[in-house]
Amino acid sequence: MKAVLTLGVGLAVVLALALVPVIGPRILVQDLFKVLCLLVLALNWNLLAGFAGLVSVGQQAFVGIGAYVMFATTILWGWDPLAGMLIGGMLAMALSIPIAFFAFRLNGAYFAIGTWAVADIARLSFGQWRALGGGTGTALPRDATREMFGVGLVRDLLGVSPAAAIDAVTYWLALGLATVMLVACWLFLRSRMGLGLQAVRDNPVAAQSVGVDPTRLKALVFLLTAFVTGLCGALLFIQIGRITPDAAFSVIDWTAFVIFIVVIGGIGTLPGPIVGVLVFYGLQRLLSDYGTVYLIALGLIGIAIMLFARRGLWGGLIHCIGFDPFPLGHAAPRLARQSIKEDAA
Template sequence: MSIIEAKLNGIASQTGKVKIIVAAIILIIMGTLPFWGSGYMTNVFLLIFLYMSIGMMWNLLSGYAGLTSLGQQAFIGIGGYSVAVLTQVYGLSLIWGFAVGSVVGVVFALVISMPIFKMNGAYFTIGTWIIAEALYIFFVKWEFVNYGIGYPITAAYGIPMWGLYLASFIVGIGSIVIVTLLLKSRLGLTLMAMRDDSGAAEVRGVKLYRTKLICYLIAAFWVTITGCLLFLNQAYIVPSSAFTIDWTIACVFIVIIGGIGTIEGPIVGAVIYVFLRQILYGFPGISNIILGIIAIIIIIVAPKGIMGYLNNKFNLDIFSIRRRIKR
């Protein structure tokens, strides 16, 4: 082993240690937040983790797999309704809501994947949106889910703040871990090859349909779980709030502002998005306009998002998914 190689390995090892220490400190601080922070701080970070989770999954689809979906609200709604129906109508425990919701979400994703994966680009995007809208109309006319009346989720009243926060924390951090591991795996390589040039990737042996499907099902599963928590936090669900495209708009904002195609992007984007919403509540009527102007300014200044800009400028790569050739 040459001296240079030894030095490089030493540097890499040192960087790895710094990363682990910083990550551990952050996780400890955030994981224990409800026990030392104020209720408001806990609630804000709870929202950050949930929005981070749906943003991370949208980034996985759009930023890495080239599947730009405008229909992620379908899975959020399925998650919320699973919890509501099973706890409110059948009196089952919350865990059943999560279990059934995740299964229904994945099965639904599997079913709709058959027609929409035959579409590409803008057609796929519009197809996912239409399916989510159709699901909304179906729910408002479906007696089993109480039409458009929806449900209060009274089981949520008794959940302590720290319990809901920790569940959201796990889901938020879990989304980072899932995406990072996925992208570091062989599947991650195929995803990026597919995103960059699906034709070339297919010629080189990448199984497009299978790769897309795995990615789509993982995102569906995690977004459904996140939807369960979003509506537990809200304790009330109606189709108009469950299947609103606002959820996907939030994802797009978070990812575009934070940096599409980066793992750090949705984290930064979620923090900014939730903070802005907290600040802008005091501007009734113009809050969305202000949000839009901020988004436009950031897109003009940093077209690749904040983390894309910082990564280019400072060569940062916090959640590195680069492969190193073993020597």
């Protein structure tokens, strides 16, 4: 019953969001695109930090790598940006293997600092890429995005300008990515490996003694989140259309905000990032005129939540209403109760 409710509400929300480019103003499409991308990044970071215990402050490395690789395949090889996006994700995953090799020697705060350092090395290295504009960056050729897969079709169907059609296509991709990521997270956490991950989170030594390999599970999560983070990075910069090393590897935009979203929403809960991203978007709309005050306010709210509501807004909410739309638990088989029911029937 509850599962049907979740599925119904979820489908309705996804459907309503899918209609936004058809009926909504373009500015809303662009805003929601950012929100959906931040949601994808937040779901990934929540999986890393909230479930695998890998508090990375270097996820902007994968955003930047995905984005730069997409730019390289588009500008240097003349590929479709969407093909470049896929390659970007795969290369982000490939590069996460050597990064994991080094970073996994570190624990806790040291891991956080290590990943941050790696991301900065990546930022400086990509800034040396002359063909992509070096430190000042470059822009995607206009034709590349206009001729991108699906853009022509959307133009004809909706009868909008090429720029609006590009916004619509990237928006739908972000919506698809966020939806797939949410469902995949839930399925993964309910699977054997997700159960093992939760055991490792609670007690790594005991987990080993019942046959769970913590390093293997953490490495798997690190690799998969690098892939999706890379995809999301490439998608973000298809829509933005311009790239610089500082923007693509921004620790504020792609990690600090994401951490804020996950922490206020509820780290280690699946709906937490959704709640967090909505609150973040609201605050951004309210406070964006105030410049740096806005960042200070975000920081204060983050600190307050960490001190007084450690399970985040979602954690508090679930405590009040007692209904979890994404239950991660496994209920024990109720053989006795079932047979009683059958007897009564």
